[in-house]
Amino acid sequence: MKLGADPTTGIRMWESYLQLYRIPFARITSASDIDKATTTGVLILPSTVVMSEAEKQAVQHWRDRGGSVLSTWLTAAYSPTGEPAGYAFMKDVLDVEVKGNTQTEVDDTYMIMHGDTPVSHTLPAGMRVWLERVPHQLPLRLVGKQEAAHVMSWARNFDAQKPAGLMAFNERQMPSGLFSRTVTMGYPEQNWLRSDPRQISAVTHDILAWLFREPKAYIGAWPYPYQSAMLLALQAAEPVGQTEIGIGANYRKMGGLATYYVLGSNIAKALPSVKKIMEQGHEIGFYGDQFEAFSKQPEATQAQRLESMQAQLAQADIKITTPASFATPMDGYDDTTRRLLAAQNFGNYLSFMELNESSLPFIASRSAEGLPQTVVLPRTLAGPEEAAEQDPEEGLTNFLGALALNTRMGGMSVVRLPSENLLSPEQRKEMFDSMASQREQMWMASAKQISNWWRQREGVSVEFEPHSQGYALTTTVAQAFTASESISIWVNLPRPNTKVILQAQQKTDKVPEVVIKDKWRAAIVFKNPPAGKQTWLVRFEDSPTPNGK
Missing domain, CATH: 3.20.20.370 (Glycoside hydrolase/deacetylase)
Structure with missing residues (x-):
């Protein structure tokens, strides 16, 4: 069974990353550990190619309890005895289908990012992130519910016959009535070794924030409502x-x-x-x-x-x-x-x-x-x-x-x-x-x-910080807008069916329109924002889910 490098490499790299950014973590060594863990955390499966049936059931139960999962590369593709197990677990539990890898496409060595998504918004749209070709651990070709990155050549050549998804995310309501989030990164940790660490960190930060259900705010690249x-x-x-x-x-x-x-x-x-x-x-x-x-x-x-x-x-x-x-x-x-x-x-x-x-x-x-x-x-x-x-x-x-x-x-x-x-x-x-x-x-x-x-957008910046009553959203506009189009601040929602409430800090400040764009994002729409700095208090209120959970 050729699985490439030492399977513990991924674990060590994640531990180094979490230590660097002072994110608390604990090692999971058994299915019972997963069952005992609290779902306020994120379950990371770092290139966990081999999994037992008990471990797979524990991950399924974790999701049913509303836990978030981050998986990298192949997950549960082999049994503990070395027998191929296929990709059913990734499809049924992680919401992603494996359609192959980049074995025959030697030029497909770049992760090309989507912009302004819940899990990819720090790096701009179309950003090239170089990934090393590691023998036997090549990037996967994925088809997921929601896309966040593709694996392509430097020139971003497109082939309609070749699935190219590399990163996918999803959130669904489980049989328990709780909502569970999942992100699959279709490349192994070995690809991090020679990639730009700033880019890899930016991608990882965005993913973990979404999985931890931490609201984030970022400026849309294009006028509202365009993508x-x-x-x-x-x-x-x-x-x-x-x-x-x-x-x-x-x-x-x-x-x-x-x-x-x-x-x-x-x-x-x-x-x-x-x-x-x-x-x-x-x-x-x-x-x-x-x-x-x-x-x-x-x-x-x-x-x-x-x-x-x-x-x-x-x-x-x-x-x-x-x-x-x-x-x-x-x-x-x-x-x-x-x-x-x-x-x-x-x-x-x-x-x-x-x-x-x-x-x-x-x-x-x-x-x-x-x-x-x-x-x-x-x-x-x-x-x-x-x-x-x-x-x-x-x-x-x-x-x-x-x-x-x-x-x-x-x-x-x-x-x-x-x-x-x-x-x-x-x-x-x-x-x-x-x-x-x-x-x-x-x-x-x-x-x-x-x-x-x-030119107008370049003069706008946003800060989004925790506040005793929610979050403080501060916008700074260098020059008054002359463009007729509206600029949007995207806000990641902590949960589906969440209502966003804005409150101006100054009586003279006009409260902008808030539009729920999809299950995960709201757009705060500014029409002709004046020059200067403005701050709003942002609160999130949950609406009842269809079954009242």
Whole structure:
């Protein structure tokens, strides 16, 4: 039976972690120990590959008593005599199905995090966490009730035929009427050894807090009520025409605003169509003076080209409000390009995925006063045309799957479409139908909207501390909001069916709206929050469960 490293390694690593953060713990050595333990704690099963029937029954009883369980890697997959026991225990007791591991996918060495979930909110959406490939202890492919992370390659390549769940969580009402929480991390503790300890600690902190039913508060990445954002970026190497006008019309029907990046060299030919696109409400961004990469060109040449493209559009009477949006042809930028864009106060620019480890925008430069200025919008998935070219049969399916996954993860999806693209009308319809099905979760915004939002959001911070009457929630807003969208503070609920009550500490403070989003989270929604600091008292009141328990 090849189970890899010493099975006590996981126990030692957990004990070191708990000691480091001064979390009290006790070793469990038998089924009777589990039965005697109080359910105010969390039962940790660290790569507990071998379990007896009595131990499995004790874990089931623990859950029925309302206890929380954290399991890592394989649990109860073998009997004490070394016989394979399958994965029935993980499915029936831990609420997760095992669909294999990463044995044949050597590039799938990253845990890609979901953002703004009850068990993963400290690390941003799409964050890459490198996991070492340990022989015989490879990460699992899981299908659970709720997702919190996936195992993928650096490029986050998606394959519709390959389950990629790596971390799952759930809470369900047991036959006793009590609620029990469980989290499964599909990788063994040996993977911690060479991973970034700060990332691993952040993941573990979030999980344990949820399992201990400790309320937490964190700022939502996107405007309420959206879970993610999408930028439809039409890059016009060729003059835009009727096809692009039609795309714009369809996108507006869904409530979306796109950004059309146009070349200065063909603006005269494209002008009538560009005017119609502007009338639809879409943003016009810069795509350079001509279809040529900026990278590796002298700084003086790049600076002249940036000035030329702005002059070309201005001469065509295309009025672009500042700060402007920019994308380079063929992702052809370098450090010089980025420095010039910041110096010229561009509002945002598109980048390839190498500039950021997450799937969220980031601030690239600040003003002399320290305020956010230029925002980078990383392109974190291949465009639909690229995907279809790489795999004519499954490419578009995989692209749509990647888009849906990024929506669930809470990331930003930059969907790049070239002008005169090769997608058939049927493929474009399939793509837009898929986007329309996600519009309640996905903010379909222009580059200008997203970058403006990110600058505003960056100036908001939140503190959530225990208080004698509950918890004190303090928000600090650096500058008054000018964005029309609402910002949300997510709060993890200690129990299902919990009511959140806010009480202002100052009579002049307006109490924001509280929305119960799902069984585990409430959203405190702020519309146009003023600059400054505000504090509210937060209390949680339980509502009766359906059976009165």
